[in-house]
Amino acid sequence: MAKVLEEVLNRKFSRRDFLKGSVAATAAVAGLGFVGKESTLASAESVAPSEGAAVADAAEGGKWVAAPCWHNCGGKCLVRAYVKDGVIVRQGTDNFNTDDGVNRQQRACLRGYSQQYQARGLDRLKYPMKRKNWTPGDPHPELRGIDEWERISWDEAATYIHDEVERINGTYGDNSILTLGGEANSLLNKLNINYVNSWTTSSWGTWYAPGPLGWGDGCNYYDCNNDRLDFLNCDYVVAFGYNPAWAALGNATNYAVEWKKAGVKFIIFDPIYTDSASILDAKWVPIRPGTDMAAMMAMAYVMLEEDKDGSLIDWDFLDRCCLGQDKDHMPADVKSEENFFDYLRGEYDGVAKTPEWAEAITGISADTLREVARILGKDNNVAILSSWASARTYDTDQLPQLATCLGAMGGHIGKSGNCVGPTAWNHTNNFGPRLVKVGSSGPNGAVGGTGKATMVCDTQVWNAVFGEPFNPTNIFNDINGAGPNGWKDAIAGYDLTKRVDYITAPIKMIWTTNKAKLTTCEGAKKGVEAFRSVEFVVAQGHFLTASNKYADIVLPITTNWEREGSYVWEGYINRDILLINRKVVEPFYEAKSDAEAMMTIGEKFGLSPEMWGTVSAKQLLFNSVATSTVIKEDGKTWENLVSITEDDIKEWGVEGEPQEGRIPISKYMEDGIYRVDRHVGDNFGYIDKKEFREDPEANPIGTASGKIEFANQTWADILNSQGFSEEPYSAIPKYRAPTQGYEDTFVDGKLDGEKTEFPLQCINPHYQRRSHSIFDNIPWLREAMHNPVYLSKKDAADRGIAEGDTVKISSKYGETLRHAYVTARLMPGVVGLPHGPWIRIDEATGIDQSGSENYITGNVARGLGCSGYNTLNVEVSKYDGEAIPEDVEIPQTILFE
Numbered sequence: 006m007a008k009v010l011e012e013v014l015n016r017k018f019s020r021r022d023f024l025k026g027s028v029a030a031t032a033a034v035a036g037l038g039f040v041g042k043e044s045t046l047a048s049a050e051s052v053a054p055s056e057g058a059a060v061a062d063a064a065e066g067g068k069w070v071a072a073p074c075w076h077n078c079g080g081k082c083l084v085r086a087y088v089k090d091g092v093i094v095r096q097g098t099d100n101f102n103t104d105d106g107v108n109r110q111q112r113a114c115l116r117g118y119s120q121q122y123q124a125r126g127l128d129r130l131k132y133p134m135k136r137k138n139w140t141p142g143d144p145h146p147e148l149r150g151i152d153e154w155e156r157i158s159w160d161e162a163a164t165y166i167h168d169e170v171e172r173i174n175g176t177y178g179d180n181s182i183l184t185l186g187g188e189a190n191s192l193l194n195k196l197n198i199n200y201v202n203s204w205t206t207s208s209w210g211t212w213y214a215p216g217p218l219g220w221g222d223g224c225n226y227y228d229c230n231n232d233r234l235d236f237l238n239c240d241y242v243v244a245f246g247y248n249p250a251w252a253a254l255g256n257a258t259n260y261a262v263e264w265k266k267a268g269v270k271f272i273i274f275d276p277i278y279t280d281s282a283s284i285l286d287a288k289w290v291p292i293r294p295g296t297d298m299a300a301m302m303a304m305a306y307v308m309l310e311e312d313k314d315g316s317l318i319d320w321d322f323l324d325r326c327c328l329g330q331d332k333d334h335m336p337a338d339v340k341s342e343e344n345f346f347d348y349l350r351g352e353y354d355g356v357a358k359t360p361e362w363a364e365a366i367t368g369i370s371a372d373t374l375r376e377v378a379r380i381l382g383k384d385n386n387v388a389i390l391s392s393w394a395s396a397r398t399y400d401t402d403q404l405p406q407l408a409t410c411l412g413a414m415g416g417h418i419g420k421s422g423n424c425v426g427p428t429a430w431n432h433t434n435n436f437g438p439r440l441v442k443v444g445s446s447g448p449n450g451a452v453g454g455t456g457k458a459t460m461v462c463d464t465q466v467w468n469a470v471f472g473e474p475f476n477p478t479n480i481f482n483d484i485n486g487a488g489p490n491g492w493k494d495a496i497a498g499y500d501l502t503k504r505v506d507y508i509t510a511p512i513k514m515i516w517t518t519n520k521a522k523l524t525t526c527e528g529a530k531k532g533v534e535a536f537r538s539v540e541f542v543v544a545q546g547h548f549l550t551a552s553n554k555y556a557d558i559v560l561p562i563t564t565n566w567e568r569e570g571s572y573v574w575e576g577y578i579n580r581d582i583l584l585i586n587r588k589v590v591e592p593f594y595e596a597k598s599d600a601e602a603m604m605t606i607g608e609k610f611g612l613s614p615e616m617w618g619t620v621s622a623k624q625l626l627f628n629s630v631a632t633s634t635v636i637k638e639d640g641k642t643w644e645n646l647v648s649i650t651e652d653d654i655k656e657w658g659v660e661g662e663p664q665e666g667r668i669p670i671s672k673y674m675e676d677g678i679y680r681v682d683r684h685v686g687d688n689f690g691y692i693d694k695k696e697f698r699e700d701p702e703a704n705p706i707g708t709a710s711g712k713i714e715f716a717n718q719t720w721a722d723i724l725n726s727q728g729f730s731e732e733p734y735s736a737i738p739k740y741r742a743p744t745q746g747y748e749d750t751f752v753d754g755k756l757d758g759e760k761t762e763f764p765l766q767c768i769n770p771h772y773q774r775r776s777h778s779i780f781d782n783i784p785w786l787r788e789a790m791h792n793p794v795y796l797s798k799k800d801a802a803d804r805g806i807a808e809g810d811t812v813k814i815s816s817k818y819g820e821t822l823r824h825a826y827v828t829a830r831l832m833p834g835v836v837g838l839p840h841g842p843w844i845r846i847d848e849a850t851g852i853d854q855s856g857s858e859n860y861i862t863g864n865v866a867r868g869l870g871c872s873g874y875n876t877l878n879v880e881v882s883k884y885d886g887e888a889i890p891e892d893v894e895i896p897q898t899i900l901f902e
């Protein structure tokens with residue numbers, strides 16, 4: 006190994022250097038920075054670490070390689086690595102583009118600047134390995150997670166896996182292998198083995214399958230809002246759960262700050278007074294988790310009651326564009342005559358959905374609900390936004406439908422300054438069809454087999470391992486992404502008049518790949534038992550993560566920085582940017598890509614590597630770059646993104662034709678980023694459902710009737726067919742007390758009665774230290790962000806808890822420990838346990854030490870099978886055992902130095 010590599014790998018983490026390198030990045034993360042160009046450049050070049058002269062010297066004579074962060078945080082920012090002698094010696098970011106109010110650089114955050122430790126961390130997996138006490142035929146499953154490891158060769162690993170797959174599939178047959186993640190599926194498919202794979206509503210919550218509800222007007226389903234520059238025309242943004250400053254890194258917060266500067270007022274319903282609320286000077290409306298539907302209904306009720314001849318409600322819009330709101334506007338396909346307005350008035354259940362009714366549920370005063378309801382009236386320009394978080398709750402399957410109805414009542418759909426839809430992840434605050442598009446790589450010549458996946462929902466997956474019956478359809482997967490009208494074909498194969506037939510599977514092997522399910526899937530405590538219950542577990546990845554740790558055989562996999570370049574899937578990035586993955590360094594020790602790992606194992610079964618494709622990765626990349634296109638000034642026509650010369654083709658060593666384009670291919674590959682610049686009044690604007698509003702008959706939306714459906718029979722039928730909820734859904738949205746919601750903190754759900762032993766509600770903010778579970782092991786980030794549990798002052802005082810105390814957070818499913826962070830910015834009754842730490846179980850007590858939120862969530866299947874993580878009842882108490890250390894004090898897991 007080159008001396009310089011050793012130096013870099015061995016350099017010790019230093020707090021002082023970290024702080025030095027990260028100040029500018031922090032400003033970008035918090036969205037605080039309208040940093041001038043000079044200081045921006047300084048931040049772009051500020052190397053993450055520096056060990057003084059040694060590294061500075063080493064840096065001369067290397068080269069910068071631009072490559073984006075590859076993680077799933079929604080940021081997708083440009084990171085650059087300075088590489089010398091095959092070693093990453095420092096990092097940079099986007100300093101190619103200008104940075105002003107409207108057009109921002111795609112700058113890295115603290116995590117982006119830590120990427121070198123993802124690629125080159127000492128705790129990366131270096132070699133294939135097996136558990137010491139695992140041998141075929143004598144597996145000691147009880148030692149999974151606590152055994153020691155021994156290094157083996159790729160050949161040995163491939164032989165073991167081959168033998169076990171043959172044995173298990175041969176003995177137990179179809180569906181005896183469960184894959185978590187997708188990387189092993191290509192092999193099982195080619196081997197004609199039928200297996201089980203899991204699906205989840207993870208991110209979207211109940212916004213998961215919006216086709217039948219009529220969103221996605223010609224673009225992706227999360228793009229049912231207006232262009233970000235049109236938001237300058239709003240009077241108000243009313244948001245349900247909204248914290249881009251933490252959960253949408255990149256430029257989302259900067260965009261919202263521009264709106265604020267233009268005079269837009271923000272009203273944010275959130276259990277936390279977030280950094281976003283603070284930056285945007287929002288009116289904070291504290292709301293209990295899982296109760297947004299009650300708040301929305303009460304505001305709809307007020308609009309209906311207080312409307313004087315159209316002072317609040319846009320009756321013309323309702324009449325022309327909507328069905329199901331009242332008895333004179335009913336869709337043809339409804340099975341009941343119930344309409345939404347009569348439901349609000351209490352005609353069917355005797356309960357009027359008044360602000361007083363909602364106050365008892367949501368914790369929001371009736372006066373505040375009235376005040377916001379008036380703001381939602383038709384004379385204001387309002388964008389109603391909902392993060393996915395409020396929909397990552399049980400029994401809120403009709404929330405997206407209800408949010409649309411609320412917006413429709415004020416006519417906030419289809420015109421400038423008005424829209425209704427979700428906002429989260431990479432599409433936070435930046436909506437509309439793409440302005441620069443990835444081209445096609447063309448076919449790669451891979452050959453498939455007949456092996457098929459039976460799907461199991463994450464809410465049922467651990468129970469399925471224990472042989473319990475589960476819903477094997479993937480109807481929501483089929484609809485998800487099928488587009489505004491494609492859902493009709495996607496559900497054509499399903500009989501929605503009856504409950505789907507549940508099945509069991511003889512699962513005896515788990516193969517976990519590019520997922521971290523023992524951290525990110527609900528019910529992780531049962532998940533550990535499931536891992537320990539089967540006959541064989543294989544894992545492949547970058548680190549000994551919580552999931553990988555419970556395997557028998559672990560395979561080291563390359564990161565994106567060690568692979569031939571590829572495009573970043575455009576669905577991951579803002580509409581105005583394209584980024585490209587480049588190879589930065591050679592594979593780490595014996596790491597192989599997932600595809601190479603599958604080929605190596607496949608060879609033991611007699612499969613040839615060509616079955617995974619015959620076209621080189623370089624050619625595939627070239628093809629997709631060459632066919633990438635960018636919109637012209639007119640906003641209508643498109644041109645090639647890159648120009649290509651004969652010399653370029655020679656230099657790449659690929660087949661291709663020269664072409665004209667916007668920028669030379671060499672510049673694009675060097676920058677790693679292309680941005681379409683925007684200005685107010687350009688031709689790239691977008692108003693969602695504009696044509697529909699103008700002429701709904703000529704431009705129907707994707708619902709069964711083509712109109713906005715306050716009564717949506719298709720959606721109710723789909724939900725009812727799944728068998729996840731006993732109580733049938735009606736076509737109109739109705740309030741149901743969520744499982745593990747506020748009502749469940751009371752004995753028998755009686756709001757004026759006694760509290761249960763789990764009187765608090767727990768939510769899982771997406772946390773700056775990590776992208777889900779990724780980066781949890783990075784010492785720099787551990788030092789910068791402590792991952793405490795957030796408690797309100799009142800709840801802490803009631804329990805005698807002080808800042809910094811080790812506390813135990815318990816639910817009916819499990820227990821975990823954290824240091825307390827006591828704050829007035831959290832609504833009393835609510836606990837904030839950040840998403841994503843790697844579980845670390847004390848085997849003696851069964852208590853998790855890491856603050857894992859999923860170690861204490863349960864396996865609850867309701868409605869569409871939504872992962873309702875943000876509905877969870879807990880208690881918090883001072884821990885009487887030993888205090889836990891700071892995460893940064895825990896040594897890294899370094900195997901085989």
Ligand SMILES: Nc1nc2c(c(=O)[nH]1)N[C@H]1C(S)=C(S)[C@@H](COP(=O)(O)OP(=O)(O)OC[C@H]3O[C@@H](n4cnc5c(=O)[nH]c(N)nc54)[C@H](O)[C@@H]3O)O[C@H]1N2
Binds near residue numbers: 188208546547771859
């Ligand atoms: N309680 C609770 N649970 C949640 C959430 C919540 O809010 N609360 N949020 C949910 C959401 S929104 C999401 S999106 C999910 C995310 O759930 P996951 O997708 O499981 O989360 P990640 O941490 O991104 O896990 C990806 C894993 O794959 C590994 N990996 C990355 N690239 C490769 C590769 O090329 N090959 C291989 N073999 N491995 C690779 C990474 O190292 C990491 O271990 O979590 C969900 N879980």
Ligand SMILES: Nc1nc2c(c(=O)[nH]1)N[C@H]1C(S)=C(S)[C@@H](COP(=O)(O)OP(=O)(O)OC[C@H]3O[C@@H](n4cnc5c(=O)[nH]c(N)nc54)[C@H](O)[C@@H]3O)O[C@H]1N2
Binds near residue numbers: 392768
């Ligand atoms: N730093 C970081 N950023 C991330 C990720 C990450 O892991 N780390 N993950 C990315 C991914 S894949 C996704 S899907 C997105 C998710 O993005 P979001 O869904 O927006 O993320 P959250 O942080 O879970 O929640 C946002 C806000 O909703 C509030 N909230 C929670 N429950 C409720 C509720 O019932 N009602 C209301 N009104 N508010 C509620 C929370 O307090 C929080 O302030 O984040 C992305 N960004």
Ligand SMILES: [Mo]
Binds near residue numbers: 207209430
């Ligand atoms: Mo997500």
